[in-house]
Amino acid sequence: MLLLLLLASAFLLLPWAGAGRIIGGWEAKPHSRPYMAYLSIRSASGNNQCGGFLIRPDAVLSAAHCVAGKMKVNITVTLGAHNISKEELSQQKFHVDHWVIHPNYSEDTHANDIMLLKLKPKAKLTKEVNYILLPSDNERVGPGTTCEVAGWGRTSQTRANSSVHVLMEVNLKVQSNEVCEEYFESYVHQSMLCVGDDYGKKSTWRGDSGGPLVCNGKAHGIVSYGRKYCIFPKVFTRVLYFGPWVRKELRKFALQDLPDSPSSD
Incomplete structure (x- = not known):
């Protein structure tokens, strides 16, 4: 698994890594996310x-x-x-x-x-x-859960003028805590969620901070932080804990x- 993660990181600066939307997403249907x-x-x-x-x-x-x-x-x-x-x-x-x-x-x-x-x-x-509703005490999301995130942030890791005016969205998977513990010394699984696309093609980026990670129709996470020049993995604040x-x-x-x-x- 570690080898796969290192390989994914090595290719993050290839053209496709910065191409597309949110990064790697698409324009949301207007007003489909009224929250x-x-x-x-x-x-x-x-x-x-x-x-x-x-x-x-x-x-x-x-x-x-x-x-x-x-x-x-x-x-x-x-x-x-x-x-x-x-x-x-x-x-x-x-x-x-x-x-x-x-x-x-x-x-x-x-x-x-x-x-x-x-x-x-x-x-x-x-x-x-x-x-949007917040998760109740017994609603936890585990590794492999596909969730949605949206925002008006940049759509490219490398282009400074890649900001968009329309709402973009992308699907991302919840990762195991071990993935983020590998990269972030300060990762705390009780209060944080490890999220991302392990192929390195999809991610949130600058300007998306604070937006919700929506899993099963509820806001389970908040876009928080990641590695400075890499789009995988990303850490979200775990809403349930708070x-x-x-x-x-x-x-x-x-x-x-x-x-x-x-x-x-």
Whole structure:
């Protein structure tokens, strides 16, 4: 298995490795993933983008590394988008002024790479805007499970101008924990998922961070990190592990909406 992985890594810079979509995917059917959120992030250090996903009319999940360590952060969340370069009638935009990064997030090890954003006002649920369910306690995904990931990130590993405006998607398989333990010293199987295409032709890439890994119709992972110049394997935040933290923060959101309730901002 190790030999196969090394061979796959050796060929990552061949033309096909950077060709195609998301990398190696295709354009999603417009509005077929109504939970998808596009995060436009402005800060003192520059502008960047991330993905995210709606889990409740007032809450979006994403990756902590999208904003961690940045100063003077301004976030705009767009829901109901397919082509983010256009003002589509289906789009709903929110200027977010309250978000919560997991208190134990580490920029060094990428541990606890999860963030919850509060939408105010709440999103209006439509055909193009809807939430996705999170896995329940007994719903774990094992190696070999085929899942889906989508995003507006780059479609090429090598071309700097490979950003796209339409939502792209790709199928990826859950890998055994041993695959990621081989490459990442800080990989923790309880809170992370090892995912990718072991042929090296399909992957998420820059700009896809924070988007959901959808398995069996539920959001099981969040695009987190990978090796600097390689597209396999990728590590996703394991949503199931963070269920208690998410529920606790959602309860705080609800308290903030009560009359005369103090804000935690």
